[in-house]
Amino acid sequence: MGAVDVVSAPLAPLRRAVLEGLRDGPASATELAARLGESRQRVNYHVRALERDGLVELFEERARRGCTERVVRATCHAVLVEPSVVGVLPEEQDRFAADTLLAGGARLVRDVAAARTAAAERGQRLLTFAIEAEVGFTRPADLERFADALADRVAELAAELGPGERTYRVLIGGHPA
CATH class of the missing domain: 1.10.10.10 (Winged helix-like DNA-binding domain superfamily/Winged helix DNA-binding domain)
Structure with missing residues (x-):
């Protein structure tokens, strides 16, 4: 909204x-x-x-x-409020802050909904992907180490694949299950 x-x-x-x-x-x-x-x-x-x-x-x-x-x-079973409605997040964000994850999730919903509508108007299917997993951490430091390693691996994969014609925004986030 x-x-x-x-x-x-x-x-x-x-x-x-x-x-x-x-x-x-x-x-x-x-x-x-x-x-x-x-x-x-x-x-x-x-x-x-x-x-x-x-x-x-x-x-x-x-x-x-x-x-x-x-x-x-x-018309819907849930309502997602766009963060810009309730306030603007600072330019520099803490990647471990819940507000940063919520802002990314809101952008994902907004962007995918708009892209799906545009694809449907062209008679096309929107190609997306989603990966979900549950991961356990013993200490907060383990979470930080995991996030760092995951970011490094995503950067490596992006470099291996090289630039392509179609750019995808990849959002990886986690929250307590």
Whole structure:
């Protein structure tokens, strides 16, 4: 998410409850209100706000008791807030800081989403790769030694392969499992 007002939308308790209520599937404001013990009007107000911000979308309209009932669904199951929304990271970053990992992850999500959309518009598939592993460390110094060795090996592999026509950004990060 890239705007402060949109970021704050799902943080309101009732809006968060509405989004959680939509995890099980599409629902109307009336159905959500019954589950949440709130008035239909109050829930509908928050559903409309979430819809305006792109966090829910119209799924279907049903004729019900002479009225049209709107059924909505969540557009996502998780929200990643772009770090630039909540503050800019300093130019020089500690590679062992959680903020540095989060900023890299946010950039990865933003860049891959944009590249996937562009590839789809061209009728192509976006070629990516992902590698996951769990590694154990006894002491913090072991983590630092591992990160240094990994960075050295990635640099060696890049040098072996030489410059190519297609540049890839490689993000390697770790966090406690």
